[in-house]
Amino acid sequence: MKVALTPGAPADIRIAADEALANRLEKISMGERLSLAHRASERIARALLLDSETRIVRAALENPRLTEASIIKALMRRNSSSAFVEAVCRHSKWSPRREIRMALLRNEKTPLARALELSRSLPVTLVRESLHGSRLPTNVKSYVLQDLAKRSGSNGRS
Numbered sequence: 247m248k249v250a251l252t253p254g255a256p257a258d259i260r261i262a263a264d265e266a267l268a269n270r271l272e273k274i275s276m277g278e279r280l281s282l283a284h285r286a287s288e289r290i291a292r293a294l295l296l297d298s299e300t301r302i303v304r305a306a307l308e309n310p311r312l313t314e315a316s317i318i319k320a321l322m323r324r325n326s327s328s329a330f331v332e333a334v335c336r337h338s339k340w341s342p343r344r345e346i347r348m349a350l351l352r353n354e355k356t357p358l359a360r361a362l363e364l365s366r367s368l369p370v371t372l373v374r375e376s377l378h379g380s381r382l383p384t385n386v387k388s389y390v391l392q393d394l395a396k397r398s399g400s401n402g403r404s
Contacts, residue, residue: 264289271297280305292316300329307337314343321349324381331355335364344368351376351390358386365390370398 264287271279271293283294283305291309294302295317306312317340320326331353340346347364350356351373356364361382365373373394377387 295320303330318349328355335360348376352380354381
């Protein structure tokens with residue numbers, strides 16, 4: 247990790263160090279993964295977003311090197327965990343961001359109550375765009391669309 251984070255290290259060395267570490271993540275103890283989640287490079291933090299341990303996912307979300315694009319990419323993966331989706335939904339830094347909210351509306355593990363809340367926080371056109379190709383369960387998508395129809399009809403926004 248230190249090699250990968252050394253500013254003076256050549257880029258190819260940093261990338262190789264990151265790759266070596268990423269390939270070993272499954273074999274590393276939970277305590278070491280937790281430490282990496284807090285302090286490692288963006289690439290390692292992104293990989294740890296998909297960890298099975300909720301504590302590690304939450305720590306990775308706090309990593310200062312993590313980017314919005316990395317979170318969106320992880321949300322779009324089919325193997326993203328419910329714990330990860332829930333953690334993003336509740337995160338004070340990431341959940342208010344428009345692109346994150348749109349990605350959450352596309353993820354099948356976003357809970358109904360949160361999907362409704364997210365849809366109400368976005369303009370109608372963005373919600374429709376997010377639901378197009380969304381993997382939300384049919385019943386959740388249906389509730390969101392019904393709520394959207396009520397909202398569109400009552401205030402004239404589209």
